[in-house]
Amino acid sequence: MITGELKSKIDTIWNAFWSGGIANPLEVIEQITYLLFVRRLDDLQTLAEKKANRTGQPVENPLFQPGQADLRWSKFKDLEPGVMHQVVGEGVFPFLRALGGDGSTYSTHMKDARFTIPTPALLSKVVDLLDEIPMNDRDTSGDLYEYMLSKIATAGTNGQFRTPRHVIDLMVAMTAPQPTDEICDPASGTSGFLVSAAQYVREHHPSVMTDAAQRQHFHQSMFHGYDFDSTMLRIGSMNMLLHGVEQPDIRYRDSLSEGASGEEGTYSLILANPPFAGSLDYESTSKDLQRVVKTKKTELLFLALFLRLLKPGGRAAVIVPDGVLFGSSTAHKDLRKILVEDQKLDAVVKLPSGVFRPYAGVSTAILFFTKTNSGGTDHVWFYDVQADGFSLDDKRSPIQANDLPDVLSRWANRDSDEQHRARTEQSFCVPKADIEEQGYDLSLNRYREIVHDETEHRAPLDIIADLEKLEEQIQQELGELRAMLS
Structure with a gap:
């Protein structure tokens, strides 16, 4: 379960996207998806580096090549917002589009990645939020994404x-x-x-x-x-x-x-x-x-x-x-x-x-x-x-x-x-x-059978008799009223 505090932060980011000019909820989630993928790549690289340090062997299948260190989540997340926006837009996203990948199905869906977060301030907010999510906690990260998906409130065109x-x-x-x-x-x-x-x-x-x-x-x-x-x-x-x-x-x-x-x-x-x-x-x-x-x-x-x-x-x-x-x-x-x-x-x-x-x-x-x-x-x-x-x-x-x-x-x-x-x-x-x-x-x-409740109805002649009594009473009272007014 994600906490109320985390939900509140997501809502804040969501509203920031909308006020920043991104009104399509699918685009909001798509931009967040790109950033989550970049963080995932950095985590995988970190694991590979730790393994290499233990074994004394070179890093196996490195995702980031020499000279691409600035494109890693752990590096750009601490940059000043303006610099971060430039690095992500001009470096990280071209890197994603060219990614032959970690051999995963995910990298194949990044080949047409577009960076549309409009302002450095919004990007900084989103990065700070995502950095607080314990991504190694499957339940928390999954619930986070489910909560964002629940905000899709428009039907698709197909x-x-x-x-x-x-x-x-x-x-x-x-x-x-x-x-x-x-x-x-x-x-x-x-x-x-x-x-x-x-x-x-x-x-x-x-x-x-x-x-x-x-x-x-x-x-x-x-x-x-x-x-x-x-x-x-x-x-x-x-x-x-x-x-x-x-x-x-x-x-x-x-x-x-x-x-x-x-x-x-x-x-x-x-x-x-x-x-x-x-x-x-x-x-x-x-x-x-x-x-x-x-x-x-x-x-x-x-x-x-x-x-x-x-x-x-x-x-x-x-x-x-x-x-x-x-x-x-x-x-x-x-x-x-x-x-x-x-x-x-x-x-x-x-x-x-x-x-x-x-x-x-x-x-x-x-x-x-x-x-x-x-x-x-x-x-x-x-x-x-x-x-x-x-x-x-x-x-x-x-x-x-x-x-x-x-x-x-x-x-x-x-x-x-x-x-x-x-x-x-x-x-x-x-x-x-x-x-x-x-x-x-x-x-x-x-195939359903409907049972109707049995209702007892009075005999029609009895109802007519009651109506006649009421009519007689009305006529009598009208006569008394007429006598009072004459």
Whole structure:
């Protein structure tokens, strides 16, 4: 947890950026990301130098060459603000752009780094703040970055918006990542799903850090994220780094394009909130995906992509707009039929429509399914989330009502207790035959049974008799009033 004092400092820096003319929150985080990366490089160089001193050998793979000492964080952080601004703008950023790197995925995303912090005073404030963060403390540095990411309050131009962390954590807990998993988010953005999955594995499988083979897999081949926004790639990579993942596979890729094939059956777990909107070049869209579902709707194409990327037995938890559940087009129906008949559709968790405010008011659900290529859907578990612990308006203020712990608890018992729940309850199971009978409609209200309270009504003649008595009383009192006035 980061302290209130640290949050206050971040807020101060944030406001300074805005008053300094940088109004785009993504640009603010991007500039901070560059500086965090520079500090990371200096820390790595320092570790290499200490090792060289102990062994008496030259520094192995030095990141900073002779004559570049002034570009190191530990050097320029103490400079006078004006000099620091010049060194960072004219020295550090050209160094980042030319960085062949430490062999990490991070350096590849720095090749077009731009320095846009406008004033020496603002740069000095930012450097002082970041220098106070204990970067070797994974929890503190990760929480710091998460807090900054929470300030992104504008939707992306291609349907991107940040998935709330508590929803991500629910999806991760329900899919329970294992140390052997290959985890992918084909629309990774800030890498929130991958970060949460990494934290889950650390917490529930401590051996991943003590077993050499597991540790190597964790740091180098467990996590895969793709995005076609270079800013998001930088931010997502740094988010992973600050949460203690050394070499995640975070790459530039338009996941729906024709050239993005070649990884069929690669991953054992997909966690994603793919774009629901945005421009789509139909001609460049993968023909393999169009053979599965012929459509221009990105949410349907992404579902087809997930099925292609998963290995048999692989599972997925993905957020979809409500239209996927009941859309009447041929593409909608075909995709739902594939999930139910050819694969194993495990659950549909309906989310309240305010979950993504203030970014979007779209109604959504989470689909959980397992790739089998041979069916396996016996029944589908439905849950209607009414509250997620926050108000459903644009303010999203914390409230007491929260169904998410109950979702996780009932999910664990879906093959036993949940089978016996009535369809009038908040969660229930629906046999495959019923779903097939309804044309593979997956909307929860299609299967929910509503019990209306029985209300006893008085007989109409009794009501008329009462009205006649009232009318007689009114006429009598009007007569008395008339007599008083005459």
